[in-house]
Amino acid sequence: MKSFKWFSLAILLSMCSFAAWGQSTATLTGTVTDPSGAVVPSAQVKVHSLATGIDRVIHTDSDGIYVVPSLEPGDYSVQATVSGFSNYTVQKVTLDVSQTVTVNMHLAVSSAGETIEVESTSQQIETQTMTVGQVIDRKTVQEIPLNGRHFLDLTVLTPGGVVAPTSGSLTAPSRGLGANSFITAGNREDSVNFQINGVNLNDISQNQITFQPSISTTSEFKINNSTFSAEFGRSDGSIVTVATRSGTNQFHGEVFDFFRNEALDARNYFNRNFNPTTGLPIVGLPGEKAPLKRNNFGGSVGGPIWKDKTFFYASYEGLRQHQGILQNSTVLTPTQQATIAANAALFPAAAALAKLIPLPNSGNNYVAFTPGPVSIDQYTGDVLQQFSSNDSLHGFYAFQKDVRTEPALQGDTIPGWGDHRAAHRQILTLNETHIFNPNFVNEARLGFNRISIAFNPANLTDPTSVGLGDGLMGNVGLPQTTLSDIGLVFGGPSGFPQGRNDTLGLISDTATLLRGKHTLKFGGEFRRYLSASFAGNIGTLTFVSTPNNFEMDNATVFSVQPNISSSRVYDGALGAFFQDNFKFTQRLTLEYGLRFEWNGTPVEGENRFVLFNPNGNGGPTLTRVGTNGLAANSAYKQSYSYEPRLGFAYDIFGTSKTVVRGGYAYLVDQPASNTVTGLAANPPFSTSVSYNGAAIPVSSLYASAKAAGVAISSINPNFKDAYIESFNLNVQQALPGGIVTSLGYYGSVGRHLRIATNENQATGPAGSPHLYQTLSANSPIDPGVTIASNISEVNSIGSSNYNALWLVFSKNMHHGLELNMNYEWAKSMDINSLGSQGGLSAAGGAPQDSNNPSGNYGLSDFDVRHHFAGTAIYALPFKGNRLVSGYQLSTIVQYQTGNPVNITAGSSSFNGLTGPIRPNQVGHVSTHKSQTGITNVTFIPQSNVCPIGPTLAVPSGCSLQIQATQAAGSSTIVYTGIGNMQRNGVTGPGFADVDLSGQKETKLFRNVMFTLRADAFDILNHPNFGQPSGNTQSSTFGQISATRFATSDGGSSRQLQISGKFTF
Template sequence: MNTRTRALALSSFVIAGSAAGYAQSTATLSGNVTDPAGAVVPQAQINVHGLATGVDRVVISDAAGNYSVPSLQPGNYSVTVHAAGFADYRVQSITLQVDQNVTSNAKLGLAATGEVVQVQGATPIIDAQTITVGQVIDQKTVQEIPLNGRHFLDLTNLTPGTVVPPVTGSLTSASRGLGANSFNTAGQREDSVNFMINGINLNDLTQNQITFQPSINTTSEFKILNSTYSAEYGRSSGAVVNVATRSGTNQFHGEAFDYLRNNYFDARNYFNRKPQQQNQFIRNNFGGAFSGPLWKDRTFFFLSYEGLRQQQSLPLTSGVLNTTQRNTLAANTTIPGYAGLLQFIPAPPATASATGQATVTGAAPGPVKTDQFSGDLFHTISQQDNVHAYYAWQQDARTEPNLQGNTIAGFGDHRTAHRQIGTVNEVHIFSPNVVNEARLGFNRIAIAFSPNTPENPASFGIQNGVAFNNALPQISISDIGLNFGGPSGFPQGRFVTTGVFSDTLSINRGKNTIRAGGEYRRAIVDSYSQTAGTMNFDTANNFVQGLVNSFSVTPQQVVSRVFANAVGAFVTDNYKVTPRFNAEIGFRYEWNGTPTEGGNRLVNFLAATDTLTPVSQPYTQNYNYEPRVGFIYDVFGNQQTVLRGGYGIMADQPVTGVAANLAGNPPNAAPVSFAAATVAGVKQYAAANTQFTSAGLSGLSPAAVNPLLTNAYTESYNLNLQQQLGAGVVMDLGFIGSEGKHLRLTRNINQFLYPNGITATGVRPFAHLATTSPERPGSAVGAINMIDSDSLSNYNALWFTMRKALQHGLQINATYTWSKSQDENSLGSQGGASLQDNNNPRGDYALSDFDSRNHFVFSGTWNLPFHGSRLVDGWLLANITQLQTGNPLNVVTTSAFDGDSATGTIRPTLLGMPQVGHKALLTNGNVSYIANPAGSVCATVTTGCVFYAPAAGFGTLRRNAFTGPGFADSDISLEKTTKIYEQTALVLRVDAFDALNHTNFNNPNLTATTSATSTFGQITATRTATGDAGSSRQLQFAMRFEF
């Protein structure tokens, strides 16, 4: 019996449901009404009144005295319960958070004329209603916790199970000025997170990353669900991030703010030592908001703008031509225009030898600019209908001058983007116990990557075969370490639009609350890419003469228009078995349609027939069955000790790149290349102005998708105990586990096989395409990187959380996670063929790249208890401190056993035990981490050798065998609010990021080589670049005017 069949069988034996359902971007209030003797009171009227908006919702308790009010906007409410013959019962204030189910029971007293029982509101701090494991990041935390860069996704680290991302991450690595595009939590890959704003998807399906981060200023609160959540959620197998935006109230409010940073106030980066000039970093983050009523008690608005202007210099070090070589290049008339390349290459230092090797250091500007506008509108149409709309638009531009390893200024790329999201939610109340919520929305990104220096290669005598040139080829000179031009693969861009419609119906009947609904998504992805090619010169002397060692280019522009449709449907039945025990069952069906291409440009390599064949669909398995079951047990019936457990299956929607990659196969694109051959001891170079003519069609390395590809899914399970320790303090201890199945994996299915041993001639499984191939019949075939679904993962963890709700001005959250995550590949859609032995994926099963055994985070805000004059009133202190052990280190060699020059995947053999973790400053300014004395890396087994790196063969060292440097960071903010008038205030604030100036080191160089000048095992940079979290102590000054 397979996993999914077992899950379906299990679900059929679980009693249905929990006390009440919950909506994705709203909240639910539920409870029970009883008389003084504890008997239930049916037909009681419950009025829920929005304190900030004046909006009322009225429901009637059922025959069991139960009531439920779903689809409420997060905020503060009063609750009044009225029943004939009893005194009115009133809760003055209760707080509802996003995606939360709050219980408020009412015990009525006997009637007396005009009597009202007043109860001071106290929001329950333990959720005794749902199986969901997650955490709400409330508005005070969002607005007050110090955040380096003011990106809300950084607050995901406050959630148990979330780790500081590894330096090897792709989507989790912060983009300068824009923040990260995802995060790792609960053992899940970075491309498995579902981001939502007001219930509408905010993912860019090309990579399944967040389209953009909404401004902190517009974020009311958000919830992170990272284990065993409701069947209402689909699309992704990892976490769900649910953002609720700020709405207006019956009072007009406004604010204007400005946050300033300057490297003048910052500590130097560890590797930016004197007398080097301190790297420039100037950041100005400014904006404002205005909100209020358009129609009192009915219509409210919230408008916001936020801008960013960041100036940053990125350090560069490069070898350059010496004086003699510069003179030779200037005199080159053999290739007309070729001497013009001299204008891009810095002159050597005045003290450098005219004939020796010269090195220069410098910096290149990397500016970042963003502007984000948003508007939120909430309108009560009638007592039965309300509508909530939100729209945000962002424009951003960023320059990356050292992209692809450029070593001199003026190159890299400039990227511009326009990003949007629009959401409309409509709640209709058919009756007090039947509520429908419909959502309609879209998100869109249009992004273009362009060469920073648009130049026509023909103007410099360079022949690259591209019809429409706007960039030099990426030029590298091996012997002096000079790299400039390009970037190769640019320009490129994409235009992605995702439309979403969903609907959820909630029915409250006695002890059951039934929720059923569905969602339809459609993504359209238009993309293009072009390249100017790459050129390599083995020596500077050959470069100045225009003698090319190797050259490659794909002269055609690759375009695609990909469509992806998805449909999901779910039903949950929540049942209160006893007043203390809830059981919950749900089922979700998802059909994730195969991405298709509008121009019939998909060409797949089919291993079964050894052909390149046009296809309409690269695979056809699209359906997913996802049961979710669990229980909640209120041990003593007082909502102070709660035990919960759950199990669920969650599936991923494949990214559109699965199909788009196939549009780059012949006949749509035909790469050509040249490599200088040696004939009779003489190397036969090509001239820069005839290299394309000298080149021939490259051996095919087609992209491929396994026709049997299936949707990845995760089985998640947990057992969790919550205990209230006192007023406002709760402890949470849980075991969390998951198993990933059919995870995406890219592997080279044409890796050389050596049936007679590695000293014999290797044999490819597919040496040539079959003569019956529709495209390029009989052509020689090299590497074939195929997207497959043959990978797996495993995660087990203990999560401990201690929370103190805001009381007396103090709010604290502390979490500790002990975890172990294992897989075969950690990057999913962001990683290429990274296996050592592509025919044995299980050989790479080891600790995940993002595994960290221990992670602790503390956060808190404290309104200091100073009272008196304006000078001593209004002080606030906030802190976030993180401690984490290191991520795994994967040592590789420069060997290319697979015969495809695919270095970076073959590991060495470990002959001794290296010294790992001892940090010592070396004379070259680097820091030793893996001890690398002379002879520690060898090509033959010798005495004293630790890493044996043979020229051929698989090493026996396991993947991710060592542990890298840990992470420790403490950010502190101090804020002073001074009241000017009753409704106006001036707020002054200073943030100290990495306040203790603790150096967080990057991973060391992990490529083992026998070179005497190798930096293997050495750390050359901090974990993040200057200006980002943990790079060095940085100060930020802010001013905010509130009215």
Template structure:
């Protein structure tokens, strides 16, 4: 840790990497009027922080307008005084993170010194001051609603535009213990979210995922901006997520807590076979926090520690060797490998493999108020985590897989200086760093088993090759491609000024960003045992007999082996500069116009030490990137992003607001755009050996490759056709244009209704194409080898496919969002949303495979995460019981989610080969969805389609010729006509309920006992069915719930917690 921490401090000192200047502070504005509605200039507006005692004042302008920017989120007392009028006072007025709050003031005639107390404390339910569409998730919601896994990103599904991710999500599929790494909202990709904590970026540069999830107990508020952000936001084209952490104040406060989950509390998963033990789970989440004054009204601190200790079993059901098959093993190396294959009666191994997760996270927050004009805020957080995945890459037996240690840190420094009430400066410096490794659990070297014939140039990773035996479920060793890891270091230096003059409040600023991404990988190889046919001479004599896969294993004869011979490393770095200006113009007391412009220069990602080569499809050459005489990797460096919007109060009451906006935002290119170029020759090339299935032996012939003994694996492997990667010559950064028009109406009981249209269009989104795809008519490829004139690897044979990073992606999103919200008042708060939406794109992520790369437009269809209808809601209700400690203090809270299914992409195992992408069948008749789709047994199975087939052969609806009664036809040549994501999978429904009892022990000390019930009604939310159209028992069959090993949608689960607060 010492060296790791030192590296972070150094990176801050040199102004390391990347943020987008963020507005985690709040702005209070309004207009001061007299009882007849006349505007009052020169009124003194003062805000007083109830937490820290800090004060700021401003004088209203000629039109009665006032603006107080750059206020810390929290509770304030607001007073307004003017000569000849009584003083206006609002207590407990709450400003939330990234909020532009509007507080209209109407003064009463009265003597100076007389104060008129005005009701209206709490946070405003109407957002009358900003074109940005977003929602704040307040402290009560964050702390009190039931969150399975206690991951703050799960809060994002409660906001308009948010959807529960599909089971096959990229960054959104939850990982055991640590949750998801991003979320989906408003039709944007999961790698387009801009995460901010206290105004500093929390994305990594490799995947644009969140570096780590801040503790729920450290989080004060979360603001998600889903549409038309202001010009101060950049870096990404999607939603902006601002996390405000808890700070100290003038009173000491803290808490100690523990949350416990155990499989003995839980219902059985729908697919857990009857008679088999439940999947083991032991989870303890515990920690403590404390905050308060160091120097009253001057210096405050808040510190926290949280830990997770989780042991979870992963179910395995694997065909292994029978006793007779084990007795037939004679090869000495195979005998040693066999010790890792458990003995099991009947040749089937069932059980659970433990996958522990340990997390330790700590934070420290310091706030110092030098005087009313200067405030300094510092924040530091670290997390150490280690997650074991025993079934990585298909490992099916105990003792293998990998473990993933991670070290994550973020540090921020913010300084706010008030030059005058009309000129305020905000300075920020920060960095984040993540160091993640993927290390094989099994590290005993292959040489200790007799596989030690390493030729020059081959340096395998520790461990044995990842080994599989076909016709069984045996998969041990490896994992292939491990160990691997990366270190991302990001940081930023930024400054912004807010200048208020008359009806204008102008904010402008700039930033410098820099990042460094270092990667490494090594390979233990892959080893396979398959069947081999008889080898005969031209005269018909048998040279070697036919053998099954198991017989080849018994004799130590492999049919396939491949390995990347040398470790591969890369270092990617880049710079970025940004500048913005945003003008908020209060044209009239009822109309505000916001106009902004952002410019960002995204430097092209550069590989350190010149370690990059790129394939040029135009002339089939492999060229060094940036070397003398060769151009640098092209990218679109200049990005221009206008923002324009308005808010209009048609009645001047502050109860009705019409809002609209338009914005353009761009994505900073990720390091992965060029990382693959470091794996091009001459830096790495995989070697392999694959036995020919059968053949006729001719002396001296090299056309037939027999099985090879295990002792000769490495010596037999030889270089194959090289694999190369490329980047589109005119590659552009992805952009998203977002726009909306919506209406907000205040309702009785501190409620608000919002309804509106929201849309976006994405262009130049990153996709991957195969630029060497086979022609479906001629079976020819564009090129089969590197050009003879290539400076690198001339005349080398090319692998069949050549992947090119391209910016051809497009997306389109249209939606109606309807939201009802009530802030906490009289012990009750609620937030409920209905949304009707449609999201279309060419591909929902950079890894989307195209059926036909020569006609990518055929891929246009529903997004992987497209959700047509969704209802979500959350509520907290403090029961109004009165009496002694046993009667009062009860609380109910809950979360409801329901949505229609995500698209299904039906693919086929067509015999037409030569494409790197998926192939689709041809749809012969409409697909019928099965209504009585559940049939039970020892292990239940769910059929999703009713079209053809049978319970024993659900794939009976698939034909290889156009036949009456068939639904899916798989052509032997060419492409099928069924579109991408043409069908719909199961929907999602979930209701979580929490019951809590808050008991006051003594003054300022209380204890909360809470029971969280996740998926209260034990309603299984199914995952997607098998989508490969083929005859057999898997097509259209569902075998798991939506997130079977995550924290959502698997079965009813109970969590018990206790929290002592003071």
């Protein structure tokens, strides 16, 4: 395989170009005809940039067709000139990023020098390509209400986009930073390829966006989410292409500040100042608003350095956010504290830990708003150099520094814990466009992106100072400690400290060759990754009973990684493609291509991958790569693929008004590097242990847990790259008034999707031995050592399917009004939904039975049956002096049905299964919202759950039958079987939101304008609830205790923002 890799590399390096990872430029095409409709060959077509003054000149071919590729997004004029006819000029054509625009020109017989001028043309119908996507233009990016000013939040405006579920990982918004990915067209959150100016902006560790570029520096962006052409690769989900702003021949700039605080916001639904049941006022902290002070400020400037030759654009944007995070928890009562203090000599650990727990200040609870500050600084610079009419260079660099504190991380319920995190993020793009002749254009790219980030516990108490024998010493922090009977969580956070330095370098190129009716594109790309990471785990500690366990220094659950594991994972990828856009007739365009993709196997720089082999010498073994006959750094087989693309666009009447399109694409995904990083944390480089059983003294936690066995991570040696087959058939119709509609079917099937399974599932009922109990005596590492119960194995046996109808309506700005609306009716199903973020847990999507993963098949976590999104921008038609003119309103309206809820039976003790098992569904599960006290809303009534008794319950008026028995007077539930209920079998609450913005633009002098703006997010103050608990054995089953992402930039309550902006 190595020889194949280098052979492929040699072939591609010998080519004249390397494959571009998608394009950030645009293409202009069309046909020139005479008054009779006959084509006009050899007509001169001049394309003039209205921003930079740069011209491109080409001539039509024998069929009267012209194609001008590799144009920077922006506004252009187009002129056709031929002897004996009038000149035909289109004064303004807008080219959007990664778009092919058709401008047909019809000449008239006239005397020399006469010109026919058309004011402007706007192209929204795709007549030349099978790629399905939508451009979010600069006006939309800048002027519609956008809470947090994160451009990825606009992805819900594209067909196929949905509001992400609360169970998401990369899609969950980080405070101040926004989400790291999004959901569209039934694809997983880690299957998106982000790029700026054609250079990849993904964090290879998790396949998320490295950072979101400032709205001020974003010119526009396009999302392709179905059947993209062969020039696009790397990901099997969607492609996001961001075009950055460049300077022009005119100096322009802006200075702005966006301000929010709690005084302008409505209360969150669960942060009430009165009891909704009694109507009485609430006194004290629960009735106070969460503190918030947020300033988002910055400025930019751009213009010419050398007129018509050199242009620059630079920007800065900062964020200072001071937010109080509500923490509310039952704590030890003063009586309990006194009892613990009196017994300090007998139980010193309890006495020391109790001192870290505050006394109640609201009944039996402690309630406080803990500071969670966020600070972000982002700098960008852009230079465009026109060396000659045939050669230009575009450079862009961005750097971001962000610091954040998360006081309630991993569920900490009292102040003083959580983590601090700091990051540096950057990207560099260099794009060179060279026109060898009007029919041969080359785009070369060079770039890198990098993230350096560290997460550290906020509290670094030495565990030995409080009497814990957890295997750690020094100022490292306490394990995340849970008193489960009262719901108190403090310490940690578990899984920390950790950090990584991820770097991507790439070289890529696309060549465009015009040959008659064929527009040929071909090229290749080489990428190289380095992910250097470290990870520790200060662990978890659980006391199931406060009086019997916590007060007596006895714990029942414990885990820890006593040392820091490190890895340097290298990976590479090589690609090549050929694409032909064939103008078969004036009405029919065929598009076909083939992409070759080689994704290398991740390797570790010091051979620290340790592989688990269940069939080793004499039994299960652990072997370090590069030893005992294993190939150096070999974790799984490298793979390559051939990815065909095929589609058509048919202009039914030849008027560019009614177009039918269809396409098919085979799309392969490159796995994230965290697929293998766990292998470097196996023994001997890390000795993670875990314990779950009878109570053990906290003074000897590590010794007791180590005896229970070592934890092992594994990967299937036959792991394969995931792929999606995407297909669609749609029709577009242009209507008068700049209106375009589209209706189509869109579908996909996914195979070899990533999923975590338990390689060491028990062989029988609860208490039965696991399949592998000890390592072989011949194991090169830890011979004869006991194996912990579960072994998490990364597999590629997941599958998915998606079917949808999309309806799109858009209206260009006309008479001051612009509209964009889309509706989706869809169904998405899979075996698991989280991909690279999923582990051996129900939340991670692990199957309840690893011997039967297909039994997990059900609705995707992000499935949404109906989704509607619409935007409107309306410039009020008031004319006159500064006081009455310059008003504008804009809005976003969204509605969607709910995401699925997974109903579980609580325990995983039956048959040694990994995750919680599901019950039998014996009737319709009723759902309705009703208030339950101050802090909860009931969505799934408890009456749905059949009671558990000495014998299997006979359903009577209930719908969820737990296959279990419970003896009278006993608290122990004995599970007897797996239920028939499908995963994600109930639909949760829906989502509805209306955002409104109003602004007044006033001319101060010359070209200096001031804009005063007010934004109202969730203006109707409609609460959008999170998901209810799906655990039938929990006291909170069916209850909702929070709104969607209540502490993020888009909390589920009305929020107001005031801003001011100077522009020139």
